[in-house]
Amino acid sequence: MRPPEIREMGPQPLAEMMAALNLKPHDLVEASPEQLTHKMITRAMKGRWLTRNTQGLVLRAFSHATGKTPTLSELFTY
Numbered sequence: 535m536r537p538p539e540i541r542e543m544g545p546q547p548l549a550e551m552m553a554a555l556n557l558k559p560h561d562l563v564e565a566s567p568e569q570l571t572h573k574m575i576t577r578a579m580k581g582r583w584l585t586r587n588t589q590g591l592v593l594r595a596f597s598h599a600t601g602k603t604p605t606l607s608e609l610f611t612y
Contacts, residue, residue, distance in 0.1 A: 543581035548592065548609040552579065555600060566595035583612065 552558075559575035570591050578584055578592045589606055597603050
């Protein structure tokens with residue numbers, strides 16, 4: 535029997551960065567030129583495991599919304 539996968543990583547640095555900049559998930563969705571949902575951003579902030587593709591979408595949306603260019607390791611701890 536396979537052990538259950540850990541999917542909850544806890545609050546991520548993304549959430550802290552967004553709070554410091556007074557950003558809401560809607561701000562990132564609005565700034566993103568790609569298909570991104572409020573649910574994806576909320577899951578990213580809470581630490582729900584995301585695929586690399588979704589992490590990239592969040593990273594690019596954050597960059598567009600703030601003008602900053604963080605790395606994935608600065609936004610996510612996994």
